[in-house]
Amino acid sequence: AEAFAPTLALRNTILATGFLAAALAALAGAISARAITRPVNRLVRGAEEIGRGNLEYHIEAGSNDEIGNLEDAFNEMAAKLHDSLGQTAYSQRLLLALSQAAQAVQRARTPEEIYEIVGNEITSLGFNALTFHLTEDRSHLTISHLTFDSRLLRAAEKLAGTSAKDFQPAIEPGDIYDEIISGRQTVYLNSMADRMFKSVPNLARPLARQIASMLGIEPGIYAPLIIGDEV
Secondary structure, three states, rough: OOOOOHHHHHHHHHHHHHHHHHHHHHHHHHHHHHHHHHHHHHHHHHHHHHHOOOOOOOOOOOOOOOHHHHHHHHHHHHHHHHOOOOOOHHHHHHHHHHHHHHHHHHHHOOHHHHHHHOOOOOHOOOOEEEEEEOOOOOOOEEEEEOOOOOHHHHHHHHHOOOHHHHHOEEEEOOOHHHHHHHOOEEEEEEOHHHHHHHOOOOHHHHHHHHHHHHHHOOOEEOOOOOOOOOO
């Protein structure tokens, strides 16, 4: 027993050390596996959400390594896919609205019906519509149809000091209205307030931008409505 005592003590030390090393290795392996599998599981979850049609799903990136870069790339891909499908859906909705407007216009019997149909179809796309028509001497424009919220319109009229029916912008040679009517061109404007400034009473001109913002017409599109060969 005395002869084997050192051998037994060494054996026990080796076994204890081995068990401890194995336990530490298992713990390190579990931590490492968890660190690797967690972001991978997030990617799998993201792919499943995208597959279900949830294009707004976003993966929270948790590291700056290759897996983190893959998560960032996944989020960018999902965002681009969302934008692309959104644009496609909007284009389809726009074409449908234009088709419906064209069919409805064919059934119209008066210019007023046409103005209302076109205005309402534009409104169905989420825009406000303001339809002008030419006075008999073709020197001014007057409002024939509009789709603004009545409360906003009344507030804007109060600020402008005039009513919508009295809003009659003049057509001057070479200005934007003349370009649209004579040249039959569609024009995009970053600021409708600049046009409104010239048409409202002098006292209301400092408020033109505020009025345009209130009505939601800061950017806008002017387009001629051509019937037969007449604007």
